[in-house]
Amino acid sequence: MPLEGSRERITYIQPHDIISKGKHYLHSEVGQIMTTKLERISELSKQHPEMKFNSIGHLINIEMLKECHYKMDGRKEVGIDGISKEEYNSNLDNNLKQLVEKLKNKSYRPKPARKVEIPKENGKTRPLSIYSYEDKLVQEALRKVLESVFEPHFYSNMCGFRPNRNCHGAIRKLNDMIEGHKTNYILDAGIKGFFDNLNHDWIMKFISSRITDNSVLRLVEKMLKAGILKNGEFYVNEFGAGQGSVCSPIIANIYMHYVLVWWFNEKIRPLLKGYADIVVYADDFVCCFQYKNDAELFYEHLKRRMNHFGLSLEESKTRLIYFGRFAADNLKRQGNKPETFDFLGFTHYCSKSRNGNFRVKHKTANKKYRKKCKQMNITIRDMRFEKKKYILAKVNQILIGYYHYYGISDNYQMMDNFRKRVIQILYFWMNRRSQRKSYTWDGFNQFLKEHPIVRPRIYVSLYG
Numbered sequence: 001m002p003l004e005g006s007r008e009r010i011t012y013i014q015p016h017d018i019i020s021k022g023k024h025y026l027h028s029e030v031g032q033i034m035t036t037k038l039e040r041i042s043e044l045s046k047q048h049p050e051m052k053f054n055s056i057g058h059l060i061n062i063e064m065l066k067e068c069h070y071k072m073d074g075r076k077e078v079g080i081d082g083i084s085k086e087e088y089n090s091n092l093d094n095n096l097k098q099l100v101e102k103l104k105n106k107s108y109r110p111k112p113a114r115k116v117e118i119p120k121e122n123g124k125t126r127p128l129s130i131y132s133y134e135d136k137l138v139q140e141a142l143r144k145v146l147e148s149v150f151e152p153h154f155y156s157n158m159c160g161f162r163p164n165r166n167c168h169g170a171i172r173k174l175n176d177m178i179e180g181h182k183t184n185y186i187l188d189a190g191i192k193g194f195f196d197n198l199n200h201d202w203i204m205k206f207i208s209s210r211i212t213d214n215s216v217l218r219l220v221e222k223m224l225k226a227g228i229l230k231n232g233e234f235y236v237n238e239f240g241a242g243q244g245s246v247c248s249p250i251i252a253n254i255y256m257h258y259v260l261v262w263w264f265n266e267k268i269r270p271l272l273k274g275y276a277d278i279v280v281y282a283d284d285f286v287c288c289f290q291y292k293n294d295a296e297l298f299y300e301h302l303k304r305r306m307n308h309f310g311l312s313l314e315e316s317k318t319r320l321i322y323f324g325r326f327a328a329d330n331l332k333r334q335g336n337k338p339e340t341f342d343f344l345g346f347t348h349y350c351s352k353s354r355n356g357n358f359r360v361k362h363k364t365a366n367k368k369y370r371k372k373c374k375q376m377n378i379t380i381r382d383m384r385f386e387k388k389k390y391i392l393a394k395v396n397q398i399l400i401g402y403y404h405y406y407g408i409s410d411n412y413q414m415m416d417n418f419r420k421r422v423i424q425i426l427y428f429w430m431n432r433r434s435q436r437k438s439y440t441w442d443g444f445n446q447f448l449k450e451h452p453i454v455r456p457r458i459y460v461s462l463y464g
Contacts, residue, residue, distance in 0.1 A: 038148040045210070046152035053149055057215030060103060060141040062096045068140040069096070072133075079132030080114050080229055088133050099134060106218070110135045110226035112234055113242055127196065129228060129242030139246035142219055146250045149210050154253060155261050160282040161249035167344045168408060168460045170281045171362065174343065175462050177288045178360050182275045183324040185295045187287040188341040190317035191306070194283035195248060196240040198255055199310035200224050203241070206258050223247055239310070249282075256280060259309045268298055286343050288324075295320055323350065325358040342367070345406070362462075364406050364414040372402065372418065377425050384429040388451065391430075395422060396454045407459035415456035423453060 037059055044051060069092065074085030088095055102108035113129035131139065147163075154162065159170035177183055203224065208217055223245070227236050241248040264278050264287075274290030276298070289295040299320065306312055321339040322331070328338050328350040340349040345368045351361040376398065383391055399419065406415055427444050431437050439447065 038144055042148040042152055045149050049153065052210060052212050054212040056145055056149070056211065057213045057219070059145055060100075060138070060219075062093075062100050064141050064144070065096050065099065065137050066092070068137045068144075072136060072140070077114075077130050079130055079135065080111055081132045081134075083133045085133060095134070099137070103138075103215075103219075106215075108138070108219075108222070110138070110222055112227040112229045113244065115228040115230040127243060129244035131226075131242075131245060135223075135226070136246055138219070139223065142216070142223065143247050143250050145216060146207070146211075146220075146247070146254070150250070150254055150257070153210075154257055155265055157265075157278055158253065158256065158261050158280045160280065161253055167281060167405075168462075170279050170344060171346065171408065172462050173279045174286055174288075174348070175360055177277045177279065178324055179358065181277070181288070182290040183288040184322065184326055185289045185292050186321050186323040186341055187289070187295055187299060188317070188319055188321065188343065189285055189287070189302070190314040191283045192312045192314040194311065195243050195252060197310055197312075198241050198251070199239060200237075202259075202309055203251060203255060206254050220247075220251075252282060255309075256283070259305065259311070260285065263305060264298075268301065271297070281344055284343065286341070292320075325350075328358060346408075346411070351410075361410040362408060363411050364418070369414065369418065373421050373425070376422055380422075380425050380429045384433055388430075388447075391426075392451045392453070395426065399454050399456075403454075403456050404459050407457060409458060409460070409462040412456060412458060419453060419456055423448070426453075 041053065041056060041059075045053075069085070069089070072085055078084050099108070111132045111134075113131050113135075116128050116130065117125035118128050119125055151162065157173060159165045159167070159173065178186075200221070204217065204221060207220055211217065224241065225237055227234055228242070229235075241251045261278065261280055269276055272289070272291075272294040274294055276287065276289050276294055278285055278287045287295070287298065289298070303313060319341075321341060323338050323341070331338050338350045340347050342348070342365045345365055346362040347365045348360055348362055351359050353359040376395075379398065380391070380395065383394065399422065402418065403415060406418075427439065427441070430444070431439055
């Protein structure tokens with residue numbers, strides 16, 4: 001089944017022939033010789049949008065898998081086979097030789113993932129799949145191949161799980177959409193159980209639109225259908241891409257590209273009367289509109305679109321709000337304030353700059369703030385009997401990580417509030433090290449002078 005937006009004229013090219021014989025072709029058509037095979041394929045994919053790659057599975061060889069092995073984090077939990085990176089490394093060459101042979105003769109079978117439930121702040125749980133070490137290697141190699149083909153075609157307003165892009169870039173994009181354009185309405189949306197509901201048939205159709213190599217397609221399908229082991233029972237994956245799989249992020253991006261981003265840019269925008277744009281990070285997205293009618297039209301189409309591809313919107317998290325420069329002015333004259341919305345852990349609200357101009361500001365979302373405070377309380381409680389220097393070093397390490405994420409323009413106050421709350425938690429548990437109270441506040445402040453708690457700072461300027 002052809003995808004929407006596919007070209008009528010399709011060119012089939014074998015990249016290994018180009019790479020081995022085609023220096024002249026690369027010089028004339030691509031303009032430069034790439035340093036690696038994957039980079040060459042990525043460049044070819046970018047320069048020839050009509051190209052379908054029908055021979056790239058051979059790139060998953062011993063050399064690539066060995067590179068994946070050396071970069072793999074050996075500290076992560078092991079899968080159902082119990083094999084760690086260290087154990088696999090003890091006979092690495094032979095292990096990789098056998099693995100490649102299984103891939104070549106099509107006898108490779110991924111092992112079921114071990115499924116665990118991670119608690120969420122709303123009381124629900126998030127499923128996490130833990131794969132065997134060898135399967136992680138194959139997933140990483142497969143990720144590299146998929147990314148080399150599809151990454152050049154992703155739109156700039158898709159920011160999650162991509163090279164040289166991050167959540168701060170997504171917020172910058174959102175800022176520009178609201179402050180730099182005629183945004184009057186915000187559609188704040190979320191997809192219900194995105195990773196768990198990805199349709200396998202659609203995944204294969206999306207991938208086969210650019211890759212026709214059966215060895216790659218077969219490997220993707222095997223990964224999707226590997227199954228999970230929960231409480232000793234085996235379950236077949238009928239839907240979804242396991243959260244924990246190295247491949248899941250690129251598969252999720254491919255899905256979102258076709259289902260939402262490409263569709264919005266190429267099909268929806270031409271139907272609208274005013275300005276409209278979208279920013280996407282993983283399964284979270286925010287849409288900006290100049291006119292309310294445009295926003296409502298898109299919302300109706302969006303629900304049908306999601307349903308067609310096996311997805312649905314989280315109705316409790318999806319809402320259309322009056323937001324932006326003109327909304328702030330109009331509501332102020334009525335004695336009201338614009339609503340706020342949360343995106344990527346920040347609450348975004350209408351405000352003013354120092355010179356009185358309209359500005360979107362951002363602060364740590366209350367839900368995220370409360371969750372982190374609870375986590376810090378548990379962390380400090382559990383290590384209260386450790387040496388003081390160790391406790392302070394650990395607390396500072398956590399705070400620095402927190403500041404790096406939340407340290408964006410206009411959010412200093414919320415970070416400082418968090419630091420003060422951490423100090424209160426620390427004071428409470430330091431006085432629970434024994435039956436007798438260890439500190440008064442005066443004594444504790446003196447202790448902090450000798451062992452200071454790192455102060456927040458702004459690491460990311462949204463306007464620099």
